[in-house]
Amino acid sequence: MIRDFASADVTFLLLATRWTILLAVVSFFGGSVLGLLIALMRVSSSAVLRWIAMLVIRVNQGMPLLLQLFIVFFGADMIGLPMTPFMAAVIALSINAGAFLGDIWRGAIQSVPRGQTEAARALGLGYVARMRDIVIPQAVRIAVPPTVGFMVHHIKSTSLAAIIGFVELTRAGHLINATVFEPFLVFGIVAGIYFLLCWPLTVASRRLELRLAQPYRR
Amino acid sequence: MSYTFQFADIWAARFDLLWGTWLTVRLSAMAMALSLAFAVVGAFLRLVGPKPVQWLITAYVEAIRNTPFLVQIYIIYFGMPSIGIRLNPNSAALAAMVLNGSAYAIEILRAGIESVARGQLEAAQALGLNRAQTFRDIILPQALRNVLPPLESQFILLLLASSVVSAIAANELTAVAHHVSSETYRSFEAYFTAAVIYVLLTLLFSVAFALINRLAFGKLDRK
Numbered sequence: 001m002i003r004d005f006a007s008a009d010v011t012f013l014l015l016a017t018r019w020t021i022l023l024a025v026v027s028f029f030g031g032s033v034l035g036l037l038i039a040l041m042r043v044s045s046s047a048v049l050r051w052i053a054m055l056v057i058r059v060n061q062g063m064p065l066l067l068q069l070f071i072v073f074f075g076a077d078m079i080g081l082p083m084t085p086f087m088a089a090v091i092a093l094s095i096n097a098g099a100f101l102g103d104i105w106r107g108a109i110q111s112v113p114r115g116q117t118e119a120a121r122a123l124g125l126g127y128v129a130r131m132r133d134i135v136i137p138q139a140v141r142i143a144v145p146p147t148v149g150f151m152v153h154h155i156k157s158t159s160l161a162a163i164i165g166f167v168e169l170t171r172a173g174h175l176i177n178a179t180v181f182e183p184f185l186v187f188g189i190v191a192g193i194y195f196l197l198c199w200p201l202t203v204a205s206r207r208l209e210l211r212l213a214q215p216y217r218r
Numbered sequence: 219m220s221y222t223f224q225f226a227d228i229w230a231a232r233f234d235l236l237w238g239t240w241l242t243v244r245l246s247a248m249a250m251a252l253s254l255a256f257a258v259v260g261a262f263l264r265l266v267g268p269k270p271v272q273w274l275i276t277a278y279v280e281a282i283r284n285t286p287f288l289v290q291i292y293i294i295y296f297g298m299p300s301i302g303i304r305l306n307p308n309s310a311a312l313a314a315m316v317l318n319g320s321a322y323a324i325e326i327l328r329a330g331i332e333s334v335a336r337g338q339l340e341a342a343q344a345l346g347l348n349r350a351q352t353f354r355d356i357i358l359p360q361a362l363r364n365v366l367p368p369l370e371s372q373f374i375l376l377l378l379a380s381s382v383v384s385a386i387a388a389n390e391l392t393a394v395a396h397h398v399s400s401e402t403y404r405s406f407e408a409y410f411t412a413a414v415i416y417v418l419l420t421l422l423f424s425v426a427f428a429l430i431n432r433l434a435f436g437k438l439d440r441k
Contacts, residue, residue: 062374062420064381066392067413074405152284159286163385170288183296191285191293198284 005180010189016172017193019086023158023168027090028151031097038102040131043109053102060099066160068092073164085166089158097154104150108143109135145208152198152205159194169193227402228411231394238394239415245312245390246377252312253319253376254369258358260320261327266349275324282321287379290314295386311383311390319376326372330365331357363435370427374420381416391415 041053060068073088112135120130162171173190177183228235264275282290294317295310305313334357342352384393395412399405 059417062378062417063413064378064392064416066381066384067395067409067416070392070396070399070409071406071413074399074409078406156284156286159288160382162288163382170286170292173289174292177292177296181300183293183300187289187293187297191281191289194285194289195281199280202280202284 003180005176005182005185009176009180009186012176013169013172013189013193016167016169017197019166019168020155020158020170020194021197023086023089023093023161023166024151024155027093027158028097028154030090030094031101031154034094034098035101035105038098039105039109042102042106053106057099057103060096061103065092065096065157066163068096069160069164085161085164088164089161089166093154093157093161096157097150100150100153101147104146105139105143108139108146111142112138142212145205145212148201148208149205152201155197155201156194223407224404225407225411227404228398228407231398231402231408234394234398235391235411235415238389238391238412239419241308241389242377242380242391243419245308245315245383245388246373246380249312249315249319249380250373250376252316253323256316256320257323257327260324261331262353264324264328265331266353279321279324282318283325287314287318287382288385290318291383291386307383307386307388310386311380311388314383315376315380318379319372322372322375323369326365326368327361329368330361333364334360366427366431366435370424373427374423377419377423378416 038053038056041049042057044050069088069092072092073083073085076083076088116134116138117130120134125134158168159170161168162174165171167175169190173186177186180186260275260279264272267275291311291314294314295305295307298305298310298313338356338360339352342356347356380390381392383390384396387393389397391412395408399408402408
């Protein structure tokens with residue numbers, strides 16, 4: 001044992017948690033923009049756009065996130081683009097979240113009855129107005145619970161940034177454990193912090209789902 | 219931007235990559251089989267076990283589902299030796315995958331069990347079946363059928379998650395790709411090749427699952 005686990009280590013972990021949160025928030029935002037685009041492409045009337053969106057979703061869901069991280073991180077380096085671990089993590093996590101959210105939101109958009117789109121069209125609304133004012137507001141209701149559920153998955157995914165050397169919560173735990181050799185204590189605290197971040201979202205997602213199912217319950 | 223792709227070094231390492239792929243498949247398949255076995259017991263106990271056991275299983279499921287897989291791997295890989303259990307990276311990887319997979323499988327089975335119509339349970343009781351018989355002969359077969367699609371997604375997620383065990387130097391596909399990359403400096407090519415293999419594996423497993431579904435439940439559909 002080099003030194004004992006001290007309260008400074010807890011502070012270090014908490015400070016590193018900020019990076020986990022920042023990474024999760026920034027890449028979730030990036031993923032939302034991308035996800036909206038993919039969802040709209042997926043339900044568009046152009047077969048080419050639908051096909052491209054489907055390919056993006058399929059490839060993303062069939063490939064480990066860790067490899068996407070490696071490809072962005074080491075790949076960018078190869079073609080001479082400067083890349084920090086944080087940037088690589090943001091890009092890879094955004095693309096990954098974009099594909100998942102795109103698929104979730106496609107389902108939500110498609111669950112809005114067709115009559116709504118047809119009525120909007122009959123009223124002479126253009127594509128943007130139809131989506132923005134009629135379809136998406138109704139789709140949001142259905143999309144919220146699975147989206148909140150995905151946030152949990154997304155927060156957990158940020159831990160992979162540790163493997164390419166970004167010092168977020170997991171990496172911080174790894175560094176501390178390398179000096180104090182208290183794996184259960186250190187990673188127990190790390191796991192506890194993740195749990196505190198994720199659990200409220202899990203509960204919220206479940207509640208929202210129940211509330212949404214209420215009108216259909218007997 | 220004058221990078222030329224060269225796959226010659228990757229081709230030279232093809233047997234290493236294939237061996238890594240095989241380990242990935244084995245790890246995933248074993249983890250899934252063990253998870254499913256544990257989950258059947260877990261889901262049963264959660265349903266009919268004594269209250270403290272039910273709480274314990276719920277706590278386990280929630281703890282696993284709300285913490286990252288990588289942290290679970292670290293706890294097992296670094297933690298086990300500290301209590302005197304030495305694990306090589308591949309066994310630690312399998313243990314972590316089973317620990318993780320079981321929690322998700324329990325949750326999936328629970329949903330499947332709840333989806334079995336109540337009348338089935340009442341009919342079983344009316345016929346005088348006891349709890350174990352009801353679970354084994356009435357609920358479980360119907361539940362398994364309902365849960366096959368979510369289990370398939372879960373299996374594919376487990377297959378993809380297996381790449382994370384490369385972090386503890388288990389020598390599966392991602393670790394091999396990492397190794398090839400650092401030896402040949404052909405990072406993009408190495409990871410791209412591994413990515414293609416993963417996509418092919420997930421497609422292959424989708425087909426396999428469709429076949430299992432046909433073989434196991436095809437008879438029920440024909441009625």
